Amino acid sequence: MKDVHSPDLPVYTPQSDECEVFETAHANGLPLLLKGPTGCGKTRFVEHMAARLGRPLYTVACHDDLSAADLIGRYLLKGGETVWVDGPLTRAVREGGICYLDEVVEARKDVTVVLHPLTDDRRRLVIDRTGEDLPAPEGFMLVASYNPGYQNILKKLKPSTRQRFLSIGFDFPQPDTEIGIVAAESGLDRARAGALVRLAGHIRTLSGMDLEEGVSTRLLIYAASLIAGGMKVERALEAAVIEPLSDEADVQQALRDLAASVYG
Numbered sequence: 001m002k003d004v005h006s007p008d009l010p011v012y013t014p015q016s017d018e019c020e021v022f023e024t025a026h027a028n029g030l031p032l033l034l035k036g037p038t039g040c041g042k043t044r045f046v047e048h049m050a051a052r053l054g055r056p057l058y059t060v061a062c063h064d065d066l067s068a069a070d071l072i073g074r075y076l077l078k079g080g081e082t083v084w085v086d087g088p089l090t091r092a093v094r095e096g097g098i099c100y101l102d103e104v105v106e107a108r109k110d111v112t113v114v115l116h117p118l119t120d121d122r123r124r125l126v127i128d129r130t131g132e133d134l135p136a137p138e139g140f141m142l143v144a145s146y147n148p149g150y151q152n153i154l155k156k157l158k159p160s161t162r163q164r165f166l167s168i169g170f171d172f173p174q175p176d177t178e179i180g181i182v183a184a185e186s187g188l189d190r191a192r193a194g195a196l197v198r199l200a201g202h203i204r205t206l207s208g209m210d211l212e213e214g215v216s217t218r219l220l221i222y223a224a225s226l227i228a229g230g231m232k233v234e235r236a237l238e239a240a241v242i243e244p245l246s247d248e249a250d251v252q253q254a255l256r257d258l259a260a261s262v263y264g
């Protein structure tokens with residue numbers, strides 16, 4: 001395992017004891033589900049932990065067309081011959097790596113059939129097309145994420161799937177932690193990063209009412225990077241916060257008013 005402070009680890013500031021939970025899950029061969037809003041650090045967390053544990057990481061951004069074959073692999077025609085090509089999940093199993101399924105709830109239903117035997121005590125990947133039945137070696141871990149905020153009734157994880165995973169709930173970091181993250185990622189000073197985080201605090205109290213979701217740490221970093229690069233705060237907020245959050249003129253105006261009250 002790598003030193004937590006090693007310079008080649010992707011930087012991650014913990015929110016709580018999530019690193020210990022991840023490590024223990026990994027040591028025990030248990031799958032982990034990360035729940036939380038977009039852009040709050042889930043992917044960075046997995047990248048950090050995979051590097052820390054010295055495991056290869058295969059990340060798959062799930063979408064509504066993603067099928068089991070996209071994860072497992074398929075036969076492809078190469079130079080007149082048909083050859084089997086492993087998908088990212090199979091590669092992770094063969095190498096004892098970590099497979100991260102981002103927004104797993106988006107994937108097609110046949111994906112669940114593949115995940116179930118991998119996420120209970122069988123820990124096996126069955127590849128019908130090649131007739132292989134691969135036991136997952138020590139080191140292999142399945143991590144999935146989903147955003148409970150914008151799930152609709154049709155797109156929910158079934159209890160039989162959810163209850164195969166340990167779960168960690170993520171949220172936006174505490175203000176002091178978030179200021180540190182925004183400043184470190186963008187190069188902006190802490191005072192100006194602090195103003196952005198204060199604005200975010202106000203905007204997040206609006207989410208659910210006028211906004212589908214509060215402003216992410218990712219967008220704050222974008223805004224901070226623009227400001228650090230010399231752009232005027234007003235223009236940076238317009239491009240990195242107001243336009244990305246809403247298309248509606250009245251909501252955009254409410255956000256501008258909030259910004260004016262913070263920067264007033």
Ligand SMILES: Nc1ncnc2c1ncn2[C@@H]1O[C@H](COP(=O)(O)OP(=O)(O)OP(=O)(O)O)[C@@H](O)[C@H]1O
Nearest residue numbers: 011012013038039040041042043044181185217218
């Ligand atoms: N705790 C943290 N430590 C360091 N950087 C962070 C942290 N949280 C967020 N970030 C920064 O915010 C950015 C967005 O985070 P990340 O991509 O991990 O979000 P996410 O939760 O995976 O989002 P999505 O669900 O949209 O994939 C990262 O690239 C990183 O710059």
